[in-house]
Amino acid sequence: MGMISQRLGASIFLTGKLLRIGFFLAFIYLLLKGTGTLAGYNLNQTIFFFLTFNLVDIIAQFLFREVYRFRPLVVSGSFDLVLTKPISALFRSLMGGADIYDLITIPPLIVAIYLVGRSLGPSPTEVLFYILLIINGLLLATAFHIAVISMGIITLEIDHTIMIYRDITNLGRFPIDIYKQPLQGILTYLIPVGIMITLPAKALMGLVSPLGVFLSFTIGVVAVLVSIRLWNFALTKYTSASS
Amino acid sequence: MDKAIIVDHLVKNFEVIEKKPGLKSAIESILSPKKKIIRALKNISFTIQPGELVGFIGPNGAGKTTTLKILSGLLYPTAGFTSVLGYDPWERKPEFLKKISLVMGQKNQLWWDLPAGETFELNREIYEIPGKVYEENLNELVSLLDVGKLLNIQVRRLSLGQRMRLELVAALIHHPKVLFLDEPTIGLDLIAQQKMRDFVYEYNRKYEATILLTSHNMDDLMTLARRVIVIDEGQILFDGALEELVSRFAKEKIIKVSLSREDDVKKIETIGKVKKISFPEVILSVPREVVAVAAAELLQNFPVNDLTIEEIPIEDVIRKVFRGEMRRSFKK
Amino acid sequence: MSLAKYISIFKISFAQEFAYRLNFIMWRVRNVMQILLLFFLWTTVFSDPSKVIFGYDRTKILTYVFGILVVKAVVLSARAVDVAGEISRGDVTNLLLKPINFFKYWLTRDLSSKALNFIFSAFEITILFLILKPEIYLQTNLLLLAGFFLSLIFAILAFFALLMITSFVPFWVPELGWGVQFLVIVIVTDFLSGGLFPLDILPSFIQKFLYLTPFPYLIFFPIQVYLGKITGTVLLGGLLISLFWIFVLWILMGWVWRKGLLVYRAEGR
Numbered sequence: 001m002g003m004i005s006q007r008l009g010a011s012i013f014l015t016g017k018l019l020r021i022g023f024f025l026a027f028i029y030l031l032l033k034g035t036g037t038l039a040g041y042n043l044n045q046t047i048f049f050f051l052t053f054n055l056v057d058i059i060a061q062f063l064f065r066e067v068y069r070f071r072p073l074v075v076s077g078s079f080d081l082v083l084t085k086p087i088s089a090l091f092r093s094l095m096g097g098a099d100i101y102d103l104i105t106i107p108p109l110i111v112a113i114y115l116v117g118r119s120l121g122p123s124p125t126e127v128l129f130y131i132l133l134i135i136n137g138l139l140l141a142t143a144f145h146i147a148v149i150s151m152g153i154i155t156l157e158i159d160h161t162i163m164i165y166r167d168i169t170n171l172g173r174f175p176i177d178i179y180k181q182p183l184q185g186i187l188t189y190l191i192p193v194g195i196m197i198t199l200p201a202k203a204l205m206g207l208v209s210p211l212g213v214f215l216s217f218t219i220g221v222v223a224v225l226v227s228i229r230l231w232n233f234a235l236t237k238y239t240s241a242s243s
Numbered sequence: 244m245d246k247a248i249i250v251d252h253l254v255k256n257f258e259v260i261e262k263k264p265g266l267k268s269a270i271e272s273i274l275s276p277k278k279k280i281i282r283a284l285k286n287i288s289f290t291i292q293p294g295e296l297v298g299f300i301g302p303n304g305a306g307k308t309t310t311l312k313i314l315s316g317l318l319y320p321t322a323g324f325t326s327v328l329g330y331d332p333w334e335r336k337p338e339f340l341k342k343i344s345l346v347m348g349q350k351n352q353l354w355w356d357l358p359a360g361e362t363f364e365l366n367r368e369i370y371e372i373p374g375k376v377y378e379e380n381l382n383e384l385v386s387l388l389d390v391g392k393l394l395n396i397q398v399r400r401l402s403l404g405q406r407m408r409l410e411l412v413a414a415l416i417h418h419p420k421v422l423f424l425d426e427p428t429i430g431l432d433l434i435a436q437q438k439m440r441d442f443v444y445e446y447n448r449k450y451e452a453t454i455l456l457t458s459h460n461m462d463d464l465m466t467l468a469r470r471v472i473v474i475d476e477g478q479i480l481f482d483g484a485l486e487e488l489v490s491r492f493a494k495e496k497i498i499k500v501s502l503s504r505e506d507d508v509k510k511i512e513t514i515g516k517v518k519k520i521s522f523p524e525v526i527l528s529v530p531r532e533v534v535a536v537a538a539a540e541l542l543q544n545f546p547v548n549d550l551t552i553e554e555i556p557i558e559d560v561i562r563k564v565f566r567g568e569m570r571r572s573f574k575k
Numbered sequence: 576m577s578l579a580k581y582i583s584i585f586k587i588s589f590a591q592e593f594a595y596r597l598n599f600i601m602w603r604v605r606n607v608m609q610i611l612l613l614f615f616l617w618t619t620v621f622s623d624p625s626k627v628i629f630g631y632d633r634t635k636i637l638t639y640v641f642g643i644l645v646v647k648a649v650v651l652s653a654r655a656v657d658v659a660g661e662i663s664r665g666d667v668t669n670l671l672l673k674p675i676n677f678f679k680y681w682l683t684r685d686l687s688s689k690a691l692n693f694i695f696s697a698f699e700i701t702i703l704f705l706i707l708k709p710e711i712y713l714q715t716n717l718l719l720l721a722g723f724f725l726s727l728i729f730a731i732l733a734f735f736a737l738l739m740i741t742s743f744v745p746f747w748v749p750e751l752g753w754g755v756q757f758l759v760i761v762i763v764t765d766f767l768s769g770g771l772f773p774l775d776i777l778p779s780f781i782q783k784f785l786y787l788t789p790f791p792y793l794i795f796f797p798i799q800v801y802l803g804k805i806t807g808t809v810l811l812g813g814l815l816i817s818l819f820w821i822f823v824l825w826i827l828m829g830w831v832w833r834k835g836l837l838v839y840r841a842e843g844r
Contacts, residue, residue, distance in 0.1 A: 012754035016762040023766040030776045034628040035620045160601045167608040174612070178619040183611075257840070317671055317841040337674035345672055352669040354587065356594035361587055368583035369675050 010101050018105065021054060024173070039177040044119050045205060049175045051113045052201040056134060057169060058105055060141040066097030070149050071158045079153075083235075090231055093149055094142075122204045129213050133200035136213075136220040140196050143223035150227065150234040165191075172197035195219060246326075247421060247453040248291040248314065253323035255284040255309055255477075283309045285477040286323070293420070294451040296443075298458065298468025298485075302567035306477045307457040308347075311423045314455070315345040327421055341370050344419035348429045351406070352413055353398045359409040360394040363416055370417035377416070384412045387442055404435040411439075415446070422446070424456035428463055440466050459565060461558050473564050485557065492563070493555040495528045500541055501549040514540055523548065528555070580675065581683045588654060588687040603695050606644060607703070613640045613771075614707065629776045635802055638712040639773050641700055642798040647770060648696035650730040650793050654684040656760070658742040659752035668841050677832070682735060689731070714801050722810050726797040729817035733789050736824035737764070739832070746835030769795030789820035 028050055032043040041049070070093055073079050083089050122130070144165060152158040172193040176184055188194035195216050202208050261277040284306045291297055299307050312318040313325060316332035316339070325332055330339035353362045367377045385391050388408040393401060398409070407430075415422070427443065428436040444467060447454050458464060464471065464485070471488060473481040481488055498515065502523045511517060514537050515529035529537040534552055541547055592599060617640060620626075621633035631639070658681060661667045670677055704711075714720055741759045745752040765771065767790035774782060774795045785791055796813055799805045805813060 006750065008748075009750050009754040012751065012758050016754075016758040019758070019762050020766075023762075023771070027772050031616075031620070031772070034776060035626075038616075039619050160597055163601050163605065167605050171608065171612050174616055179615045180618070183615070258838075312841045315672060317668060317839070319837050335671065340672060340674040343672075345668075347668075350665065350668050354591055357587070357590055361590065365583050365587050366673075368577075368580045369673050371577060371580070371674075 014101060014104065024050065039175060041175060041177075044116055045201075046174070048113070048116050048120060048204070049198065049201045050173055051109065051116060052134070053169075053172045053197045055106075055109055055113060056137045056141065056172075056197055056200075058102060058109065059138060060145075062098055062102035062106070063095050063138075064141070064145045065099055065102070066093060066095060067145050067149055067158070067162065069097055070152050071156055074153065074156060079238075083238075089235075090146065090228070094145060117204055120205060122206065126204050126206050129203035129208060129210075130200050132213060133195075133203050133208070133216060136217050137196035137200055139217075139220035139224050140192055143220070143227040146224070146227035146231050150230040153234040153238050169193050169197070175201070192219065245292070246290045247293040247295070247328060248289075248455065249324070249326040250290070250310070250314070251288050251324040253284055253287050253310070253313065253325060254282075254321045255306075255313060255318065256321045257281040257283055283477050284313075287474065287477070287479045288323075289472055289479060289482055291453055291455065293453050294447070295470060296447045296454045296467055297456070298464045298471040299455055299474065300457065300459075300464060300471055300561065300564055301474040302565050304476075305474045305567075307474055308425055310474070311345060311347075311425055311455065311457065315343060315423055316340070317345075341417060342419055343421045343423070344414045344417070345423040345425070346411065346414045346427060347425040348407075348427070351410055353406065353410060355399050356397055358395045359390075359398055359413070362398075362413050363394075366413055366416050372417055376418075380416055380418055381412070384415055387445060388412060388438070404431055407431060407435070408438070411442070418450060418452075420450075420452055422452050422454045422456075424454065424458075426458055426460075427456060428458065428460050436460065436462065443467055461561060464561060465557065475564070475567055488564075489554050489557050489560050493560055494531055495555060496531050496534045497553040497555055498527045498529055498534065498538055498541065499549075499551045499553065500525050500527070500545070500547050503546045503548045506545055511541075511545065581679065584680060584683045585687045588684040589691060592654070592688060592691055599691070603692075603699065606647065606696070607699050610640060610644045610703070613643070614703075614709070618709075629773070630804075631773065634710045634712050635804075636773070637709045638802060639798055641703070641709075641711060642801060643770060643794065644700060645693070645696050646727070646730075646794050646797055648692040649689050649727055650734055650797075651764070651770070652689055652692040653735070653738055654688040655681045655735065655738050655742065656756065658739065659745050659756050662742065662745040662835075662839075663749040663752045665840075665842050667839075671836075671841075678739070678828075681739070685731075685735060712802060714803060716803065719800060719803055719806065719810075722814065723797055723801045725814060726792070726800050726817060729814065729821060730793045730797055732821045733817065733824055734764075734793055736821065736828040737789065739828045740824070743831045743835045746838055764790060764793065767791070768793035769798070773798075786816075789817075789824065792817045792820060 025047065028046055029043065032038060032046055036042075038046050073082065073093065079089075079093075082092050085092070117127075117130070148158055148161050148165070151161065168187070168191050171179070171187060176187045176194045176198045179187060184194075199208060199212070199216060203213065257280070259279050259281055261279050287306070287310070299310065301307055309318065313320050314327055314332055316335040319333055328339065328342055330336055332339065353359055354365075363381060366372075372380070385394070388411060390405070390408050390412060393405055393409060398406060401409070424443065428439050431439060440463060443454065443456070446452055447467075456463070456467065468485060470483065471481070471485050472479060473488070481491060483491075495516075497518075502525060505522055508517065508520065511525060511527070515527035517525065518528055519526040527537070538550060538552060541550060614637065617633070617636045620628070621636065624633050626633070658667070661670075667677075670680060714723070738756075738760060741755050742752070744755045767785060767788065769791060774785060774791055777785070792813070796805070796817070800810060800813075
């Protein structure tokens, strides 16, 4: 079969994902051409929200691809092997499957973010806040994925949970301002898509105070700590019930 | 139409694109693919009468499964003529398909998340089996294969042996007149294997179904096949009764001696190849042509209590077939 | 040709899909989430209800969004997405050995899946209605409604052939089944058929080019007919073009299928 078919297959998937981003950008462009603004944001700002979404989404998928393989790992009993190895089982189950192919999309994305972001004329502080809040967004994503595999140890119910997560974060393609309450509230406080994706972009636009950044980080760090607690708890409940 | 299966000068070639490791070759294989032709079947011919149970044996890759796939209409013959029950298999006419069945170990047709009974019902509709006939067939198969209690359990919850028996019910519910069995006992435990063999025997006897089976299992062949076709590297080496296989291909015979006292093994080895020694028994194998001379020598020069001359066990011959060693014997 | 065969297949396919309840529900949830995004997006755009953009007012655009939910459920949901995998793994052998027509079998299974999806989408729409309370345009012209249903039937047939053709790639390259299906069906078809946004917001030269392909006739065209934006001879013309595409795609499908069978090795696993 060979590497070439594998590479070809991976390239085809990549092309598909790039096309999807491209089509969406075209949509945003056409939409804003017709309406001028979206929830008070102009074309560049709206594109910036979308690109930020993609950055967080792609990096999270790149880092945590292994989570998608967690269920088979547990069911087959291979998880036992993971637990006995000297590498942290958490690290291995979370990030062991990083696929180099996902990285290919990141550089052009960063370039695009840079170009569009620059056109918004942010101050250095605002850029700093942006980067910090992106990192925070990834912290929240990490916390979430840890929580998912923790639940996965006990219930084996992983794939659907991840799909719901993806569906909800996909709502972050546009600034969550477009959603009416109570959905907007849910997306800000309950399943913090707002903090993960919309907030960093808003920070670049000068809409977030230092206090806001600090609070968000607190939430991010606390989330990670809580999820690690959850993971350790789940391990105590692990029954290793494989064949 | 008196023959159930006719195969005449059948040729089957596969085109394969050569893929060598390494990036350079990989790029080459996309831009200018180097095609290689694999000659799976090189002009084979045989016929099978209705009701015969024939064993089709050979080493891996010999072309057995390829032949079965052509006869059931899955593969397109490169050249030659095939006819099953008077039909051209490749046309896959519904009337043809209703009369045959191909059972390959790994290809499961039972719907995984539903009880097997659902698949049977579906097949009833697909094969357009009249209600009463269906009930009769079902009951018979179910009792023959002893799967009555399993019909309403989700297929995925059953063991391999149970699933295989149910697969067999699904494959036979339409009472095919021609049955192609590809390694029917593979992966089964000894008891399940025996049940499978008994079943195949019964099915052949009761319904006079024509059965062509491939197997690597010695017991399958010894118990079921009266006639064997030996195929190796796409060519038929032998087609006839199982016993004839031995006399045709066994180049040697076995001499069993019982010695009254221990003697020098090295001396015995000059007479023939020693296969086994466990005092007082010594078993030798000796070329067919000189067996009488060898026996005489043994009687003369050794303290022999008892001596018998036997044919090589059929199993050994068949094992040689499986290992592809028959080609050498084929030079007539 | 007995109908009973296909009714059995319809039922067993339905039962099988139901056995994966959770999977199916998740699939529906994803569909609904996409619609939610679009709904809120357009509501925000049309926060002033009298605004008109690209020839749409709020009522019409929201109707389009809900139309996507239902039309996708009916046209784009298909059991036949399994075919590519069945060919790669060699499972299609089972079907070849049975006295049943491959295409009729899969079309029946598709219809079964579409029926299930349609039932759910109708239910989802009702719930969304009650929660979001949008003003939706209800088509009352019987002729246009008939045109709408007809266009849906044509869309189903055209999409079936399109899906099948992409699913036959594994005959030649077993490893590319998913990739090609993802690219052609999930990404390209979804966008180019109006599954994300109505195609008339595109610049007209792009639209002209798109109308040369079968894609717009899958989602965009039927919804436009429902909205009453395509009538009379244009409607008839569109239906004829749809029919033309069915003809072309089905012939292509049969041709690729026959070629595929010639190289099929009946292996796999």
